[in-house]
Amino acid sequence: MTDRPAPPRIFDRALLHRRLRRALAAGAPDFLLARAADDLLDRLLTVKRDFPRALDLGAPGEHFAQAIVASGRRAPLRANALGGDVIVDEEALPFAPASFDLVVSGMSLQWVNDLPGVFAQVRRILAPDGLFLACLPGGASLVELRIALAQAEEEITGGASPRVSPFVDVRDMGGLLQRAGFALPVADVDSFALRYDSVLGLMRDLRAMGAANVLVKRASRPLRRDVLARAAAIYAERFSDPDGRVRASFEIVWISGWAPHESQQQPAKPGSATMRLEDAMKAARPISEK
Template sequence: MHCLSYFVKLRPNVRHFSAISSYNIFDSKTKRLQREVAIDLDDNQKYDYLKDEIAYRVVDRVYDIKRHFPLVVDFGSQKGLIAKNLSNETYDTLICCDSSHKCLQRIEGLDGIETISVVIDEEEGLPFRDNSIDLVISSLSMHWINDLPKAFAQIHRCLKSDGVFIGAMFGGQTLFELRSSLQMAEQEREGGFGPHVSPFITAQDMGSLLTRSGYNLITVDTDEIKVNYPTIFELMYDLKGMAENNALVNRKSLLRRDSLLASAAIYQTLYGNTDGSIAATFQIFYFIGWKPDPSHRKPLERGSAQFSLKDIPNLDKILKDTENKS
């Protein structure tokens, strides 16, 4: 087995890239501990239903690119669901990066394919040399990063020319039912409400971040998954099992019992199904961004168009006249 430095030369001073945001929204240490608690559950695999499905859809986008990637990085690998879905025909070496050593120990690689685990601080980015990675994949982990522009820029730096960044993040409509139910219940019972559901990115912000970080040929598409639960309590229990429970810096230390019961009633009234269950919405943004390369197709210069949009209704006639003239 080759050592990691054979493929990627680590920078001698990773701390050179560390930068603490002026204001942190998320508590990174709490999130790491939540993931480690979740992975220690005896039945932890039963909570993988959502993340496993999203990981499969992310990898499916990798398969759409008919190309072999010698060196692939799974950014925020957690339990290794990306590694489980990848084919050994896609890559030669997979580097799984996560802040939790315990999570990385649970990852099972493919037979005959080298899988390397690297403990990183997601807030500091990837500690790899410039232009060294062929493909970076991230599935449902980047929404807990405080400094997303920096993370996107760091991944761009590590990618080779014509390298690609493919990932998925929760969108702004995720768990809007839970958020509004908790807010209304606390407003009624306590005269105010605290943050219980983390803020999520919008599609416009996603495209803007990728563009500002230097990617081109960008695509962003949206998916929405609705999952039915018996009550709000099973939903919150499953979120904890997924390690997607609250990790906001200014989160409330506890949720009062009367407020929780009131939120369950509000949720059932506003978002309940006819069979008595409740629906929870998970909005997913899938994105693809390429590191620029001379081989990429470039947009035409302004004013080079031969036809106007107003000519579309008469396009057949215009093309026929053009052919006759030629």
């Protein structure tokens, strides 16, 4: 039996953790986490289950833990690389199989190098009929910033460098959850836009959140001032409102899946239908067509 090959190293996670620690110590803007936590609370309130053993995996701050408590459940175990009750790396979970009835994760899994592997580990630590609920930025997030930076750098230097980390595509999430062994996988998107006086305000917020580029193959040179000035001009030309303020698009992709259990709804077995498709279509045909 051969060992599974190591996943490609896409993100510099040591650099990420240093930046996030500095951001949290300085009081990072938390508007994205606050919005996601409100959504988490709404989702938990629709599920009539107790979930006595809950894990808050990777979410910086206490927003997600507070949402679980506000839903009427016990406080979760908080586990991440920056603090909480247990210091863990999301890519190597130390918990025993079937340790939790609920695992939530907020705005952290976008920076793991092996997302399918993390999903498989979460599935392993969930008890039967346990729920996994997570959110992470979607692919349309910061699309305006990507366009402006790439166009400006191409115009001035003759080539564009990766300046913004890639995000997930919601269309891939259901399949990844199924591959990891989850039942009843669901993925949906919360899309919205924020407005700034200029793109520089947006970039300040991103740096303050510790969300600057942490790609291993990120550009080796800092962003030149003339490129930044041109990018700001392009952003204002293409993505501003009549009042002069600019828009920044965000997507929060939500995913959920259950650890399989016999009580869950199951798809019908092949060949178990009691009516042929042709007969069903005839039965459903309007009277005027018969």
